[in-house]
Amino acid sequence: MYKTRQGTAQFNASKTEVATIETELLRDYRFGQQQLIEIWGHACAVAITKAFPLSSLSKKQPTLLVVCGPEQNGSIGLVCARHLRIFEYEPTIFYPKRSTQSLHQDFTIQCEKMDIPFLSYLPTEVQLLNDAYNLVIDAIMGPEADHNDVKEPYAGMLVTLKQVKVPIVSVDVPSGWDADEPDKDGINPEVLVSLTAPKKCATGFSGKHFLAGRFLPYDIQKKYELNLPEFPGTDCVIQL
C-alpha cells in the first residue's frame, strides 16, 4: 500500500476497469498497441534491473528465462527480453504458441534478429531450470485470461513454474491467478510488475511490487482515480 501525492491509498483496479482503460487509451487517446507494448515491455525490463541488478545474480552468467503466452502479455515479455539483452542480461525465450498477428510476429522477429535464443520445449525437470537460469519471467497470461480454463501447454507450464526455486517475476498478473482476487494456490512470484494500475489480486502481495504506468494521461488517472504515486526523476517504474 502506498500513499500518493494526494495522500490517498493505493487503488487496485478490477479486470473490467483495466480493460476499459486500455480501450480508452487505444480508441480515444489513439495510442497504438505497438506503442503500448513497447512502453510496458521496456518498463518491465527496467523493473527487473532494479529488483535483480546484474551484480546481484548468483550464477556466473546473467541468464534469464522469459516465458511468453500467445496474447499481449507474451508480446510484452518479448519486448522485455529485448531490452534486457540491451541491458546486458542473457535472456532465453520460451514461446510455445506464436501469435498469427503481424503485430506480435514483429516483436518475435526483433528478438530473433537480436540473437536471443528460443527454447523449443520447457524441461519438466525443474532442476534443469534452477541450474540454468537466475530467474524466470512469467509473461504468460494477462488480466483478461480465464484462470478457470487454462489450456495446454500453459497448464503444464504453470505446474512446472510452481516448483521452480529461482525467483519468478510476473508481468501484470501472476499467470493462473484471477486478476480480481489474491491467490493462495497458484505460482508464487517474488516480483510483480503491475501495468497501468495494480490489479485487485495484488492486494496484500508480499513480494517486491513495481508499477509501470507513468505514461498515462492525467485525465485517465483522474477519471479512474488511479492515485498514481510520484515517480522519481524520469523513471518509468516505481517500487510500491
Next chain:
Amino acid sequence: MYKTRQGTAQFNASKTEVATIETELLRDYRFGQQQLIEIWGHACAVAITKAFPLSSLSKKQPTLLVVCGPEQNGSIGLVCARHLRIFEYEPTIFYPKRSTQSLHQDFTIQCEKMDIPFLSYLPTEVQLLNDAYNLVIDAIMGPEADHNDVKEPYAGMLVTLKQVKVPIVSVDVPSGWDADEPDKDGINPEVLVSLTAPKKCATGFSGKHFLAGRFLPYDIQKKYELNLPEFPGTDCVIQL
C-alpha cells in the same frame, strides 16, 4: 568526440548511412515506425531533463516550445512533448502543417488529449518567445530534409529561431543544416540529441551533445561500425 568500449573514435554517419540503417530496422528487424518514434521521442525528453533539469530553468513556469515539422522529425517532437509533460514540464507545440498520415495524426491526438496547447502561429517578434519560454525544441527537419530548398512556413521559422535568445535543443539534426556538413550560418542549438548515431554535421559540434541509440541491435551496431559508447545503467541516452 568520445572513446568507445573498443577504444575507437566516434562514428559520424552520412545521410545515406542513416537512411540505410532505418530501412534495415524497419524491413529486416521489423521495428515499427510507431515504435521507433516512441523510443526516439522518449529519449529526446530524457536528454532534455538532463540538459535542463526543472530546477535549472530561469522562468517561474517550466515552459517550453516544441516546434514540429511535417514529417517524422515532427512526430518525434510530439512524442518528446508528451513525455516532457509527464516529467512535469509545460510544453506548448507549434505544428503548422499537420501530416495526413494516420501514424502522425495519432501522435498529435495523444498530445491534444493530454491538454498540451498548440499555437496557431509563431510570433515573429522574437522577444515574445524569449519571454514566454525557457527553451525551444527544434523538431522541424530530419537528416533527409533538403537544406537548399526550405519551403515556407519553415524558412520564416528558421529566421525567427536564428534570433531567439533562449536555448534551442535540436532533434537529430539542427533544422536547415545539411546533415553531411557542419554549418556556420544556420540556427545555433545549445543542445543536440542525435538519434541512432551522430551525423557528419555534428563533427565539432560545441554544444551539449546527447546520443539516443541504445536500443539498436548489436548486429546493426557492428555492421555499420557505429562504435556506440557504453550507456550507464538503464539510461536510453548518453552525453557525449
